[in-house]
Amino acid sequence: MLKPILLVEDNPNDLELTLVALDKGQLANEVIVARDGQEAIDYLTSEGEWKDRAPGNPAVILLDLKLPKIDGLEVLGMIRSNASLKSIPVVMLTSSREEQDLVRSYELGVNVIVKPVEFAEFVEAISDLGVFWAVLNEPPLGSTRFRRLPSSQ
Numbered sequence: 001m002l003k004p005i006l007l008v009e010d011n012p013n014d015l016e017l018t019l020v021a022l023d024k025g026q027l028a029n030e031v032i033v034a035r036d037g038q039e040a041i042d043y044l045t046s047e048g049e050w051k052d053r054a055p056g057n058p059a060v061i062l063l064d065l066k067l068p069k070i071d072g073l074e075v076l077g078m079i080r081s082n083a084s085l086k087s088i089p090v091v092m093l094t095s096s097r098e099e100q101d102l103v104r105s106y107e108l109g110v111n112v113i114v115k116p117v118e119f120a121e122f123v124e125a126i127s128d129l130g131v132f133w134a135v136l137n138e139p140p141l142g143s144t145r146f147r148r149l150p151s152s153q
Contacts, residue, residue, distance in 0.1 A: 008034045008036075072094070
């Protein structure tokens with residue numbers, strides 16, 4: 001079974017564009033949508049409305065920087081400080097070009113994509129991103145998707 005993609009986005013227009021872009025990438029992964037930072041944390045920790053969700057972490061988290069309740073950097077800090085969550089790939093999606101936001105995101109170990117203004121560029125970036133993180137990326141040793149290469153001896 002494929003792991004879901006967790007999309008954390010509060011802006012309805014950006015949410016719709018991102019879902020269209022992921023759809024164009026023809027990914028089979030379910031996309032779980034959280035509309036604020038607290039909902040994302042609840043999903044990741046199986047609390048609140050997500051207390052009965054299937055166990056396991058998402059394949060990747062697409063995380064908006066500017067969110068209500070708890071902002072993206074705070075969500076990211078919680079993810080990176082939690083032993084069971086810290087290895088989840090996180091991609092920060094932002095329209096912010098503020099240097100301090102970008103630097104802090106990189107310091108917390110994420111890739112940052114500044115949302116392109118052009119629709120076609122945005123669709124291509126998100127589609128490529130989804131394919132890489134949900135399909136092509138190989139998790140570290142100990143993961144159920146890890147494949148050991150044959151020994152050269």
